[in-house]
């Protein structure tokens with residue numbers, strides 16, 4: 578595992594030698610998380626003892642509705658806080674050599690672990706380019722959400738605009754540069770979310786259901802974009818219900834059910850294992866309290882706080 582980005586065949590061959598068991602150590606983990614617990618009232622949404630994500634790989638996080646996948650993403654990226662659990666060691670995770678326990682979303686983003694965000698109401702009322710410039714704010718030394726305030730982002734260096742334009746060309750959104758993001762199709766919005774996340778040159782990108790609501794005509798291009806990221810050396814961790822996509826592009830699959838990691842392995846093995854099939858069959862189909870709920874409150878509050886600080 579010396580060459581990076583890894584040769585995909587070599588990476589897969591290496592992963593194929595691992596024991597397919599929850600929490601298994603990876604040859605070169607970029608992310609390691611321990612004791613991550615999140616309770617909502619009496620309900621335990623996430624209870625992950627230990628998990629490692631292989632650098633340079635595409636890892637899929639799958640599991641039935643309500644398994645805790647989105648909550649786990651929110652915890653890892655600092656948009657939610659673990660619940661202290663008595664008798665358990667404190668939650669901790671390390672990313673690319675940096676350790677976190679309680680940390681802010683801004684710090685996590687600056688360390689190079691970026692998650693995509695859905696275009697919430699506030700963001701759909703901004704242009705495509707403005708959305709991209711918010712992504713640039715993730716860069717070291719810059720404020721994560723300052724981009725929401727026009728006079729502040731107007732001062733930004735020309736480089737950010739140039740990078741945004743380059744990414745928009747790559748994602749075939751350049752013709753939409755000055756359109757309101759709300760007017761994009763479902764698939765184009767997903768592309769914009771991904772392009773925006775790339776503004777800060779992340780070493781790992783986290784995608785929550787990148788294929789949801791995407792018209793079949795765009796799914797192929799989304800898949801190709803994700804594979805290209807990986808080929809450029811970006812680690813990809815994604816949540817997805819579309820099992821064809823998971824099988825097609827993942828190097829490794831982690832399965833969550835009822836907050837716990839119940840299986841891990843190669844896509845062709847893990848997705849057909851009886852534990853995984855049982856987890857899906859036994860799942861309750863809860864109402865999806867997906868990221869929009871969390872983001873509308875948590876993210877907007879963060880934005881407001883930071884903007885207030887910035888303009889003081």
Ligand SMILES: Nc1ncnc2c1ncn2[C@@H]1O[C@H](COP(=O)(O)OP(=O)(O)OP(=O)(O)O)[C@@H](O)[C@H]1O
Nearest residue numbers: 617622641642643644645646647648863865866867
């Ligand atoms: N803010 C919240 N308040 C209370 N309960 C929550 C909250 N967020 C999530 N939950 C609950 O935590 C559990 C895990 O939810 P989560 O959204 O993380 O699941 P998921 O695996 O992402 O599901 P889906 O595949 O449907 O997106 C669910 O039972 C959900 O109802």
Ligand SMILES: [Mg+2]
Nearest residue numbers: 646647867868
């Ligand atoms: Mg979810």
